[in-house]
Amino acid sequence: MGSGVRVRHDDAAVWDVARPARPGRMAGVTMAGFRDRGMTPAGLRLIPHPAVTLALVFGAGPVVVDDAGRQRRGSLVAGLAFGPARVRRAEAFECVQVRLSPVVARAVLGVRPADLDGAVVALEDLWGREAARIGERLGGLSSWEDRFALTEALLARRREAGTPVDPEVAWAWHRIVAGRGRVRVDRLAAELGWSRKRLWSRFRSQIGLQPKRAAKLVRFDHAVHRLAAGQDAAGAAADCGYTDQSHLHRDVVAFTGVSPAAVAGAPFLAVDDRAWAWPRNLR
Known part of the structure; x- marks a missing residue:
């Protein structure tokens, strides 16, 4: 090997x-x-x-x-x-x-x-x-x-x-990842000195998602890894910034088509820590 x-x-x-x-x-x-x-x-x-x-x-x-x-x-x-x-x-x-x-x-x-x-x-x-x-x-x-x-x-x-993507767009993505999806889009725009519309347009064009949906995806990723590690849905929802367990349930179903209980046993999540041993550096 x-x-x-x-x-x-x-x-x-x-x-x-x-x-x-x-x-x-x-x-x-x-x-x-x-x-x-x-x-x-x-x-x-x-x-x-x-x-x-x-x-x-x-x-x-x-x-x-x-x-x-x-x-x-x-x-x-x-x-x-x-x-x-x-x-x-x-x-x-x-x-x-x-x-x-x-x-x-x-x-x-x-x-x-x-x-x-x-x-x-x-x-x-x-x-x-x-x-x-x-x-x-x-x-x-x-x-x-x-x-x-x-x-x-x-x-x-x-x-x-x-x-390459615009440095401002890369910066916004990095902030979303570092904040585990718990970032306000209007605050990102203000820190860049951009309008919310300009950030939305550039980010969507170059990253592939609206900033708010990108944040939702990053938050979802952290939540499902907690579920795969054995944490209950209520605890994962609270730790990952969801308003309640039903909020987490809706996001998991939207991204995967199945419930949090079903996604917790997904083989791809089960091997994640072995396959991707280094910190999930998406920057």
Whole structure:
């Protein structure tokens, strides 16, 4: 697996998980490796996260994701706050999964997160034949260490050639993340010296969500990780700044389509602390 990479093989886990032994050099980018153990269930629900997710799939078997009735196959990109999506088929696959802060996603992907419109799209639709070539190169490597290095080099080249977001927009995103979603949009605008309308327009165009919905997504992410860790819904709601338990319930259903009790057992949340060992640096 490579001496610099840590791999977890838990008997009850859906996937073997690999992670780099140290943080990468690119701010706003984290990655992990996943290998199917023949236990990925059909209909597995994907959980939205406050990052744009890039899944570089390789291996013998297919990965098919159903997003609002549209099937996507192979390597994928999931936009911020995508609608309820499910894995329809996943067999004998491996992938490098990358979480891109929306501050860097525009430069890396070559499209604005807003252009993804909260959907799951095939990477081939964005990068053409390059998507297949990347999968072939990853599959030809024998260690996760080499795969992480290849992926980081690819992303670094694309970021250098891409278009960055406005520094004011990046600052507003950082403040939302640092405040765990408990930030007033009008206060952000005032600190920038912008009107609320200007902040809303620039943020929506470059990040992909309205500032208020971005804050809601960040708060949701903290809440569902508390639920996955075993905290009760009332406690998670209070700790994460919801007005009450029913407020948390509405947000969880809106983002996932299921109740807080159901989302707490999601396999993607169960492996989060192992796969993404470094602090969730979305800046």
